[in-house]
Amino acid sequence: MTEPVDTTPSRWASGVTGIVFPVLVVLAIITAIWYAVCVPMNIHGAVQSAERAGVVVIPEDAKTRREMGGVALALQNTGEISDVWSQDRPRLPAPHQVAVELWKTTVLKKVTSKRSLIYHGWITLSATLLGFAFGTGLGILLAIGIVHSRVMDMSVMPWAIISQTIPIIALAPMIIVVLYSIGVQGIIPKAVISAYLSFFPVVVGMVKGLRSPDAMQLDLLRTYSASKAQGFWKLRLPASMPYLFTSLKIGIAASLVGAIVGELPTGAVSGLGARLLAGSYYGQTVQIWSALFAAAILAACLVAILGVIERVTLKRMGMA
Template sequence: MKSLLAILSVVLVILAIWYVAAVPMNIAGSLTQAERGGMEVNPPGAAERRDISGWVLAANNPQAIPLTWAEKRPVLPAPHQVAVELWETTVLKKVTSKRSLVYHAWVTLSATLLGFAIGTGLGIVLAVGIVHSKVMDMSVMPWAIVSQTIPIIALAPMIIVVLYSIGVQGIIPKAVISAYLSFFPVVVGMVKGLRSPDRMQTDLMHTYNASKTSTFWKLRLPSSLPYLFASLKVGIAASLVGAIVGELPTGARAGLGARLLAGSYYGQTVQIWSALFAAAILASVLVGIVSMTERNVLRKMGLAR
């Protein structure tokens, strides 16, 4: 009960700050429309002057404050505007409609899951090689670290252009970008996990004359699972970001990234914010699924309560 109250308190504080912040951001546009509708603005023409801050305009025109929360194309949409847009584009639209956020979320989710599967598999294979080979540890790991220093927004167009030039289109380019972002957390977490058994445990396996394969399957792999699942939570979120970024350079017509692009082209800030919230909700669901899987697997293996 206390935790629920704490969460609700934080949400209410965020909503209050959001509503307050929307006033100075939207007041100039609201007053301009109000002036055109015959409303007196104090001082006259103030909405057109750049030397007057939004707070001053709001203080001089308190009657216009409700208008800032009802702008059709606000600079910062109010929370209820985003909530209404989410409701209309998820519940009131058919999932097959190209105006449905469910449809766009599914397009992005498909690339996310494919990229996550590729990135996770690649990360695990590299981690196993790094742990068992000093050559790979000295060569592959530094390059894996360096690869993450390149901004994905700069790398994504290059990947897409190269893949398009060899005829690879559709979901694959986005999945490659997702895999690029998701493999690194898996590599780092898996390497840490595979090396987590202490000297006493490895010596015990040597006492039993266990082979490297037996040591891997019976000691190192089970010990690495908590680390693996922790990295998978980061990886699935990063994979979603990669899928969205991969939709931006291509001018895609479907996906949450395409929804963001369309909103920016036509100045539909409410649409942009609703797509952002849809992405955040989707990421939360994916991380939650990984967390549930983690609890079930570790409980069955006796590694968690």
């Protein structure tokens, strides 16, 4: 008999390959679908430019082509399919076009350039962070009030919920106009909209977190004749930390949406929202999509940073 030899890779390695492979497969599938969808979306444009270049296309009548479905047109003009991924103004830009645009407007542009996504990203990020700070602070204060006062619970909570049922796209222009009329403009109105979106998850999470200690925990403090303040600092606040971080992650994503929405109605000249708007004015779909991706990447980074802070904090508290 020989000892069985452990040929399995270490848990870490198998864990990583076990995750990386499926993730890559999903990514590949999404990309493939995207490339495929480009065909029916862009074939009209590709056929039209081929016709202008003198190529014989089927059917020859432009009006008939316009009324045709993308798939049918592509099947009749297979020679033009390769052009759908390289048009200047496609209806749906291909993934590599967006990637190239992202590369050109971040790495290859000076950050001070008006066409740099880093520049526009920073404009949006600064409003996001300011609004997030406002929103988090307001959310925590409201939650403390709600937990400690029945009157606040009954009076503030319903308004907080109602506030989130109004579409922000309807409210944002009003906030900006009202603030402009009293002389406030620039970063503040955008931050206000960010705060408006981000305070809510913080309130809900913190109320739940501050109320998470059970009756036994509260009775224990009563047997020590602890004051309300001691109960807050020693029990309620530390107990609420995991809830707070969950809320913050939702809140920061909402903040970013708020800042972008805040840039739309003003005809702003800078910020990711302005890039989106300008792109749609001039039919620059590649620009729209690269601004969208920049926003998504920014949001992912912000949530990831919060995730790291969460892990470090909870670990230091002995809670993770």
